[in-house]
Amino acid sequence: MEAHHVRFPVSGTSAAAASARQRLAxxxxxxxxxxxxxxxxxxxxxxxxxxxxxxxxxxxxPISAGARLSDARLLIEVTDTSPDVPQVGLPGADEEGGRGLFLVAALADRHGFDPMPAGKRCWAEFEVSDPVQTSRPLPLQRS
Known part of the structure:
Protein backbone atom coordinates (compact mmCIF):
# COMPACT_ATOMS: atom_id res chain seq x y z
CA MET A 1 0.00 0.00 0.00
CA GLU A 2 1.27 3.47 -0.80
CA ALA A 3 1.94 5.59 2.29
CA HIS A 4 0.00 8.84 2.66
CA HIS A 5 0.71 11.83 4.88
CA VAL A 6 -0.83 15.22 5.60
CA ARG A 7 0.10 17.89 8.18
CA PHE A 8 -0.97 21.52 8.52
CA PRO A 9 -1.11 24.33 11.09
CA VAL A 10 -4.31 25.13 13.00
CA SER A 11 -5.00 28.53 14.55
CA GLY A 12 -6.55 28.53 18.00
CA THR A 13 -10.12 29.55 17.23
CA SER A 14 -13.34 27.55 17.07
CA ALA A 15 -13.76 28.41 13.39
CA ALA A 16 -10.21 27.25 12.66
CA ALA A 17 -10.86 24.02 14.58
CA ALA A 18 -13.93 23.31 12.45
CA SER A 19 -11.99 24.09 9.27
CA ALA A 20 -9.09 21.85 10.39
CA ARG A 21 -11.45 18.98 11.17
CA GLN A 22 -12.94 19.28 7.69
CA ARG A 23 -9.51 19.53 6.05
CA LEU A 24 -8.13 16.49 7.87
CA ALA A 25 -11.30 14.48 7.21
CA PRO A 62 0.91 26.91 17.61
CA ILE A 63 -1.17 23.82 16.90
CA SER A 64 -0.75 21.36 14.05
CA ALA A 65 -2.87 18.44 12.91
CA GLY A 66 -1.89 15.52 10.76
CA ALA A 67 -2.52 11.98 9.66
CA ARG A 68 -0.38 9.18 8.26
CA LEU A 69 -1.58 6.03 6.56
CA SER A 70 0.77 3.09 6.06
CA ASP A 71 0.35 -0.63 5.46
CA ALA A 72 -0.57 -1.45 9.03
CA ARG A 73 -1.99 1.69 10.60
CA LEU A 74 -3.70 5.03 10.37
CA LEU A 75 -2.19 7.53 12.79
CA ILE A 76 -3.89 10.81 13.68
CA GLU A 77 -1.86 13.32 15.67
CA VAL A 78 -2.29 16.82 16.99
CA THR A 79 0.53 18.86 18.54
CA ASP A 80 0.18 21.91 20.74
CA THR A 81 2.33 24.02 23.06
CA SER A 82 0.47 23.33 26.29
CA PRO A 83 2.37 21.20 28.82
CA ASP A 84 -0.93 20.14 30.42
CA VAL A 85 -1.41 16.38 30.41
CA PRO A 86 -4.72 15.28 28.85
CA GLN A 87 -7.01 13.40 31.23
CA VAL A 88 -9.45 10.71 30.15
CA GLY A 89 -12.59 10.69 32.23
CA LEU A 90 -16.32 10.96 32.21
CA PRO A 91 -17.91 14.24 33.30
CA GLY A 92 -21.16 14.45 35.19
CA ALA A 93 -24.40 13.79 33.33
CA ASP A 94 -25.32 17.50 33.38
CA GLU A 95 -22.05 18.69 31.85
CA GLU A 96 -22.10 19.49 28.12
CA GLY A 97 -18.45 18.74 27.35
CA GLY A 98 -15.53 16.70 28.60
CA ARG A 99 -16.17 13.42 26.80
CA GLY A 100 -13.70 13.84 23.93
CA LEU A 101 -10.78 11.81 25.25
CA PHE A 102 -13.17 9.17 26.58
CA LEU A 103 -14.44 8.76 22.99
CA VAL A 104 -10.88 8.64 21.65
CA ALA A 105 -9.98 5.95 24.19
CA ALA A 106 -13.08 3.93 23.30
CA LEU A 107 -12.71 4.16 19.52
CA ALA A 108 -8.97 4.03 18.78
CA ASP A 109 -6.93 0.83 18.85
CA ARG A 110 -4.21 2.76 20.70
CA HIS A 111 -3.96 6.35 21.88
CA GLY A 112 -1.78 8.50 24.03
CA PHE A 113 0.33 11.59 24.29
CA ASP A 114 4.04 12.28 24.10
CA PRO A 115 5.61 15.20 25.96
CA MET A 116 7.66 17.46 23.71
CA PRO A 117 10.13 20.23 24.56
CA ALA A 118 7.43 22.83 23.88
CA GLY A 119 4.13 21.09 24.59
CA LYS A 120 2.84 17.67 23.62
CA ARG A 121 1.67 15.43 20.80
CA CYS A 122 -1.70 13.70 21.26
CA TRP A 123 -2.29 10.76 18.96
CA ALA A 124 -4.67 7.96 18.10
CA GLU A 125 -3.89 4.92 16.03
CA PHE A 126 -6.09 2.52 14.09
CA GLU A 127 -5.06 -0.82 12.71
CA VAL A 128 -5.72 -1.07 9.00
CA SER A 129 -6.94 -4.38 7.66
CA ASP A 130 -6.69 -5.36 4.03
CA PRO A 131 -7.52 -2.27 2.02
CA VAL A 132 -10.83 -2.03 0.24
CA GLN A 133 -10.19 -2.46 -3.46
CA THR A 134 -12.77 -0.38 -5.27
CA SER A 135 -11.10 -0.63 -8.66
CA ARG A 136 -10.97 -4.43 -8.85
CA PRO A 137 -13.51 -5.80 -11.35
CA LEU A 138 -16.19 -8.08 -9.99
CA PRO A 139 -16.12 -11.68 -11.18
CA LEU A 140 -18.62 -12.59 -13.87
CA GLN A 141 -21.57 -14.63 -12.69
CA ARG A 142 -22.50 -17.60 -14.84
CA SER A 143 -26.08 -18.68 -15.16
Whole structure:
Protein backbone atom coordinates (compact mmCIF):
# COMPACT_ATOMS: atom_id res chain seq x y z
CA MET A 1 0.00 0.00 0.00
CA GLU A 2 1.27 3.47 -0.80
CA ALA A 3 1.94 5.59 2.29
CA HIS A 4 0.00 8.84 2.66
CA HIS A 5 0.71 11.83 4.88
CA VAL A 6 -0.83 15.22 5.60
CA ARG A 7 0.10 17.89 8.18
CA PHE A 8 -0.97 21.52 8.52
CA PRO A 9 -1.11 24.33 11.09
CA VAL A 10 -4.31 25.13 13.00
CA SER A 11 -5.00 28.53 14.55
CA GLY A 12 -6.55 28.53 18.00
CA THR A 13 -10.12 29.55 17.23
CA SER A 14 -13.34 27.55 17.07
CA ALA A 15 -13.76 28.41 13.39
CA ALA A 16 -10.21 27.25 12.66
CA ALA A 17 -10.86 24.02 14.58
CA ALA A 18 -13.93 23.31 12.45
CA SER A 19 -11.99 24.09 9.27
CA ALA A 20 -9.09 21.85 10.39
CA ARG A 21 -11.45 18.98 11.17
CA GLN A 22 -12.94 19.28 7.69
CA ARG A 23 -9.51 19.53 6.05
CA LEU A 24 -8.13 16.49 7.87
CA ALA A 25 -11.30 14.48 7.21
CA UNK A 26 -11.11 15.47 3.54
CA UNK A 27 -7.52 14.30 3.28
CA UNK A 28 -8.35 10.98 4.93
CA UNK A 29 -11.42 10.58 2.71
CA UNK A 30 -9.22 11.23 -0.33
CA UNK A 31 -7.48 8.01 0.64
CA UNK A 32 -10.94 6.41 1.05
CA UNK A 33 -10.44 3.71 -1.56
CA UNK A 34 -7.86 2.30 0.86
CA UNK A 35 -10.01 2.30 4.00
CA UNK A 36 -13.26 0.73 5.10
CA UNK A 37 -16.12 3.26 5.47
CA UNK A 38 -16.58 2.49 9.19
CA UNK A 39 -12.89 3.18 9.86
CA UNK A 40 -13.14 6.45 7.96
CA UNK A 41 -16.06 7.66 10.06
CA UNK A 42 -14.37 6.64 13.31
CA UNK A 43 -11.08 8.30 12.32
CA UNK A 44 -12.93 11.51 11.45
CA UNK A 45 -14.64 11.59 14.85
CA UNK A 46 -11.37 10.96 16.68
CA UNK A 47 -9.58 13.65 14.64
CA UNK A 48 -12.35 16.11 15.47
CA UNK A 49 -12.01 15.38 19.20
CA UNK A 50 -8.22 15.74 19.23
CA UNK A 51 -8.29 19.01 17.28
CA UNK A 52 -11.10 20.45 19.39
CA UNK A 53 -9.26 19.60 22.60
CA UNK A 54 -6.07 21.28 21.38
CA UNK A 55 -7.91 24.44 20.39
CA UNK A 56 -10.02 24.49 23.55
CA UNK A 57 -7.20 23.82 26.03
CA UNK A 58 -4.07 25.08 24.26
CA UNK A 59 -5.36 27.57 21.71
CA UNK A 60 -2.85 30.33 22.42
CA UNK A 61 0.19 28.64 20.90
CA PRO A 62 0.91 26.91 17.61
CA ILE A 63 -1.17 23.82 16.90
CA SER A 64 -0.75 21.36 14.05
CA ALA A 65 -2.87 18.44 12.91
CA GLY A 66 -1.89 15.52 10.76
CA ALA A 67 -2.52 11.98 9.66
CA ARG A 68 -0.38 9.18 8.26
CA LEU A 69 -1.58 6.03 6.56
CA SER A 70 0.77 3.09 6.06
CA ASP A 71 0.35 -0.63 5.46
CA ALA A 72 -0.57 -1.45 9.03
CA ARG A 73 -1.99 1.69 10.60
CA LEU A 74 -3.70 5.03 10.37
CA LEU A 75 -2.19 7.53 12.79
CA ILE A 76 -3.89 10.81 13.68
CA GLU A 77 -1.86 13.32 15.67
CA VAL A 78 -2.29 16.82 16.99
CA THR A 79 0.53 18.86 18.54
CA ASP A 80 0.18 21.91 20.74
CA THR A 81 2.33 24.02 23.06
CA SER A 82 0.47 23.33 26.29
CA PRO A 83 2.37 21.20 28.82
CA ASP A 84 -0.93 20.14 30.42
CA VAL A 85 -1.41 16.38 30.41
CA PRO A 86 -4.72 15.28 28.85
CA GLN A 87 -7.01 13.40 31.23
CA VAL A 88 -9.45 10.71 30.15
CA GLY A 89 -12.59 10.69 32.23
CA LEU A 90 -16.32 10.96 32.21
CA PRO A 91 -17.91 14.24 33.30
CA GLY A 92 -21.16 14.45 35.19
CA ALA A 93 -24.40 13.79 33.33
CA ASP A 94 -25.32 17.50 33.38
CA GLU A 95 -22.05 18.69 31.85
CA GLU A 96 -22.10 19.49 28.12
CA GLY A 97 -18.45 18.74 27.35
CA GLY A 98 -15.53 16.70 28.60
CA ARG A 99 -16.17 13.42 26.80
CA GLY A 100 -13.70 13.84 23.93
CA LEU A 101 -10.78 11.81 25.25
CA PHE A 102 -13.17 9.17 26.58
CA LEU A 103 -14.44 8.76 22.99
CA VAL A 104 -10.88 8.64 21.65
CA ALA A 105 -9.98 5.95 24.19
CA ALA A 106 -13.08 3.93 23.30
CA LEU A 107 -12.71 4.16 19.52
CA ALA A 108 -8.97 4.03 18.78
CA ASP A 109 -6.93 0.83 18.85
CA ARG A 110 -4.21 2.76 20.70
CA HIS A 111 -3.96 6.35 21.88
CA GLY A 112 -1.78 8.50 24.03
CA PHE A 113 0.33 11.59 24.29
CA ASP A 114 4.04 12.28 24.10
CA PRO A 115 5.61 15.20 25.96
CA MET A 116 7.66 17.46 23.71
CA PRO A 117 10.13 20.23 24.56
CA ALA A 118 7.43 22.83 23.88
CA GLY A 119 4.13 21.09 24.59
CA LYS A 120 2.84 17.67 23.62
CA ARG A 121 1.67 15.43 20.80
CA CYS A 122 -1.70 13.70 21.26
CA TRP A 123 -2.29 10.76 18.96
CA ALA A 124 -4.67 7.96 18.10
CA GLU A 125 -3.89 4.92 16.03
CA PHE A 126 -6.09 2.52 14.09
CA GLU A 127 -5.06 -0.82 12.71
CA VAL A 128 -5.72 -1.07 9.00
CA SER A 129 -6.94 -4.38 7.66
CA ASP A 130 -6.69 -5.36 4.03
CA PRO A 131 -7.52 -2.27 2.02
CA VAL A 132 -10.83 -2.03 0.24
CA GLN A 133 -10.19 -2.46 -3.46
CA THR A 134 -12.77 -0.38 -5.27
CA SER A 135 -11.10 -0.63 -8.66
CA ARG A 136 -10.97 -4.43 -8.85
CA PRO A 137 -13.51 -5.80 -11.35
CA LEU A 138 -16.19 -8.08 -9.99
CA PRO A 139 -16.12 -11.68 -11.18
CA LEU A 140 -18.62 -12.59 -13.87
CA GLN A 141 -21.57 -14.63 -12.69
CA ARG A 142 -22.50 -17.60 -14.84
CA SER A 143 -26.08 -18.68 -15.16
Missing amino acids: GAIRAWGALLEPELLETAELVAAELITNAVRHAGKG
